[in-house]
Amino acid sequence: MKVLPFKIPKPKNLGVIYQEDRGVFYDKLHQHEEIQISCIVKGKGTLVVGDTIHNYAVNDVFIIGGSLPHLFKSDAHNSEDSFMISLFFTEQSFGKDFFKLDDFLLLKNFFEKTRNGFKITENKDVILQHFLTLEHHNDLERFITFFTLLKELNHLKSESLSTFIYPKKYTENQGKRMQTVMNYTINNFHSEIDLQTVAEKANMTKNAFCNYFKQHTNKTYFTFLNELRVENACNLLLENRSLSINEIAYRSGYSSLSNFNRKFLAIKKVTPSQYRKVN
Numbered sequence: 001m002k003v004l005p006f007k008i009p010k011p012k013n014l015g016v017i018y019q020e021d022r023g024v025f026y027d028k029l030h031q032h033e034e035i036q037i038s039c040i041v042k043g044k045g046t047l048v049v050g051d052t053i054h055n056y057a058v059n060d061v062f063i064i065g066g067s068l069p070h071l072f073k074s075d076a077h078n079s080e081d082s083f084m085i086s087l088f089f090t091e092q093s094f095g096k097d098f099f100k101l102d103d104f105l106l107l108k109n110f111f112e113k114t115r116n117g118f119k120i121t122e123n124k125d126v127i128l129q130h131f132l133t134l135e136h137h138n139d140l141e142r143f144i145t146f147f148t149l150l151k152e153l154n155h156l157k158s159e160s161l162s163t164f165i166y167p168k169k170y171t172e173n174q175g176k177r178m179q180t181v182m183n184y185t186i187n188n189f190h191s192e193i194d195l196q197t198v199a200e201k202a203n204m205t206k207n208a209f210c211n212y213f214k215q216h217t218n219k220t221y222f223t224f225l226n227e228l229r230v231e232n233a234c235n236l237l238l239e240n241r242s243l244s245i246n247e248i249a250y251r252s253g254y255s256s257l258s259n260f261n262r263k264f265l266a267i268k269k270v271t272p273s274q275y276r277k278v279n
Helices: 102-114 124-134 139-155 172-188 195-201 206-217 221-239 245-251 257-268 272-278
Strands: 017-023 035-042 045-049 052-056 061-064 070-074 082-089 118-120 158-160
Touching: 035 124, 045 061, 045 172, 045 221, 052 221, 061 102, 061 124, 070 082, 070 172, 082 124, 082 139, 102 139, 124 139, 172 195, 172 206, 172 221, 195 206, 195 221, 206 221, 221 245, 221 257, 221 272, 245 257, 245 272, 257 272
Parallel strands: none
Antiparallel strands: 017 082, 035 061, 035 082, 045 052, 045 070, 061 118, 118 158
């Protein structure tokens, strides 16, 4: 996967681009002009969209807006490869004013939600079945299924993926810098990370880096780091119920149990024990 910005391969003159991703997911922060609709068929891991961190798992359906920075990273502790099916398109894929026709007035809310990205929270099995048919479809059949998916996705319950969108597209240098920072953080969040080290990864002074990161994500670097650590802890709490809270804190990058409990409560509004109990 190339650095930001990224161009989706388009082998033919198609309005809807079909893509399969298999194996270990890229962990490269990237953005592209196309809206991305993706369904996770196998695997689990981490998804970063804009300023926000999520976990992904089987049956998850994500809609990521055009030029919205994001990355998928497979869970390093999961031996199963990930498998994701995606469709890519823009609002101009079928002509400049195609989606402005009155036929598509009901899709206005769908396109508004794509700006921050969103995740489907109901009837995901139905969406998965639509995606699984795409592999065996010809181009026309995929086109028809695509509009069926738009109709389904438009009315299903969902939740937003990102809370803040940097208003400008990344330049190549900005993209490389943010990609380096994200890759380093995702690969090392379980260890101690100091501001000097991460600023050096970005080839910036500490003050310049703090301003740069806050400008592009609307949060401090350590807020982002703690959110990443807590999302990892959430996954461990549910997937490894035999692990103690103390061990989960350590595996998520916290040397102090009290600090872990405090950060977890601030982000999730419940304690780690309560989160495990109710999920």
